[in-house]
Amino acid sequence: MARIVLAGAGHAHLHIVKRAAEFYRRGIELLVIAPEAFWYSGLATGMLGGRYPPELDQVDVETLVRSGGGLAMRDRVRHIDVDRQRVDLESGASLVYDLLSLDLGSAPSEIPGTTDQVYGVKPISNLLRLHDEVRRLATIPDHAPARIVVAGGGPAGCEVAANLAALGELGQRPLEISILTSRNQLLAGLPTRAGAITEQRLIQGGINILYCAAVRSIQQNFAVTEDGRRMPFDVLVNATGLKPSPVVSTTGLPTDMDGGLLVDRFLRSVGDPRIFGGGDCVSFAARDLPKLGVYAVREAPVLLHNLLAAQEGRILKPYAPQRRALMILNLGDGTGLAIRGGWVLKSRACAWLKDWIDRAFVGRYQDLSRS
Ligand SMILES: Cc1cc2nc3c(=O)[nH]c(=O)nc-3n(C[C@H](O)[C@H](O)[C@H](O)COP(=O)(O)OP(=O)(O)OC[C@H]3O[C@@H](n4cnc5c(N)ncnc54)[C@H](O)[C@@H]3O)c2cc1C
Numbered sequence: 001m002a003r004i005v006l007a008g009a010g011h012a013h014l015h016i017v018k019r020a021a022e023f024y025r026r027g028i029e030l031l032v033i034a035p036e037a038f039w040y041s042g043l044a045t046g047m048l049g050g051r052y053p054p055e056l057d058q059v060d061v062e063t064l065v066r067s068g069g070g071l072a073m074r075d076r077v078r079h080i081d082v083d084r085q086r087v088d089l090e091s092g093a094s095l096v097y098d099l100l101s102l103d104l105g106s107a108p109s110e111i112p113g114t115t116d117q118v119y120g121v122k123p124i125s126n127l128l129r130l131h132d133e134v135r136r137l138a139t140i141p142d143h144a145p146a147r148i149v150v151a152g153g154g155p156a157g158c159e160v161a162a163n164l165a166a167l168g169e170l171g172q173r174p175l176e177i178s179i180l181t182s183r184n185q186l187l188a189g190l191p192t193r194a195g196a197i198t199e200q201r202l203i204q205g206g207i208n209i210l211y212c213a214a215v216r217s218i219q220q221n222f223a224v225t226e227d228g229r230r231m232p233f234d235v236l237v238n239a240t241g242l243k244p245s246p247v248v249s250t251t252g253l254p255t256d257m258d259g260g261l262l263v264d265r266f267l268r269s270v271g272d273p274r275i276f277g278g279g280d281c282v283s284f285a286a287r288d289l290p291k292l293g294v295y296a297v298r299e300a301p302v303l304l305h306n307l308l309a310a311q312e313g314r315i316l317k318p319y320a321p322q323r324r325a326l327m328i329l330n331l332g333d334g335t336g337l338a339i340r341g342g343w344v345l346k347s348r349a350c351a352w353l354k355d356w357i358d359r360a361f362v363g364r365y366q367d368l369s370r371s
Helices: 014-018 020-025 041-048 061-067 125-138 155-165 192-204 246-251 293-312 348-370
Strands: 003-007 029-033 071-073 077-081 086-089 094-096 099-102 106-108 118-120 146-151 175-180 208-210 215-219 222-225 230-232 235-238 242-244 261-263 275-277 282-284 327-330 336-340 343-347
Touching (some): 003 094, 014 293, 020 029, 020 293, 041 155, 118 125, 125 235, 155 235, 192 336, 275 293
Parallel strands (some): 118 235, 146 175, 146 235, 175 208, 261 282
Antiparallel strands (some): 077 086, 215 222
């Protein structure tokens, strides 16, 4: 029996997991390796801010794949041996594959000196741990505020700060939230107006913003910036930009400068026709794509088609990314900031639209995994 292995079950694989029956019907074994449930990034900062319960943000991928006749292993890929067509797992097990698809995601680069009071924005499940920790700190009787430093002023850092502010009065201690960004504006790379609107919202929420303040290291409970400033914290959130999973480099296959697996327009490794991939861990050779879930989600049906077609010797489908994607940031105050190309709008209707899109997306998979 041919075996197709899915390494990771994130935004780029969820659709394939749901369609496991298509593999089963053809006599192909579909095996998913995933260390935890799928966590949906669209609802993640709302969960952090207490608006959504954690269950709403997750899909049980093991139940979902098994309901279609596929297999699941709760484990992590440690190493990939492309010559032996073998995946080595952290548990010590090894698996051979006929085809392999990578959806291992991304994480912020580790800041030197990181302690257990530092929370990366990925994996998304960290945001639940962060939520619990902030609540715990807020209930410790102390006159001094609980100090939260967010390193990074991109979309993830701004959303996290805004939604932490949305937690409001939690207990006896107020929260003191600061964003430290290496740039001289928020949301650098997006329209300047988007950064200015976000700045206004964060300032209104009582958040301090420090520009040109790249966090370079952590020394005990201080974030140390490039120019030597020392910022004390009780909790630090690392939102310094996402880099592909380091497991990709174990393949020895061609990658981009950040270590993303270089894939052609069929989402197939340019160095090995038996390996496909999608989402943040790959680099689309034809065009640089931002690390956004919307791209990963649209890659999924193409990956599904191409894995089946490659196994059966049929023609592969090219992936054509949309020219621009709609991004809606949850600003934690009941408004959303919509950005598409140069167009920017902050309103309650944008937040409502985001809520509707995100609940509908995740609901499509939860209904099946819970039935
Ligand atoms: C706070 C935050 C909010 C965001 N909000 C949005 C948004 O609203 N809209 C949007 O479009 N994008 C958003 N993004 C970006 C989005 O999260 C990513 O682009 C998206 O998750 C990429 O999907 P993926 O499939 O590559 O990775 P993921 O969905 O992260 O999946 C990777 C999977 O790999 C698994 N994994 C990791 N290591 C291993 C291993 N060694 N072995 C096996 N499995 C492994 C993980 O468990 C995970 O399930 C946000 C990002 C952050 C940090």
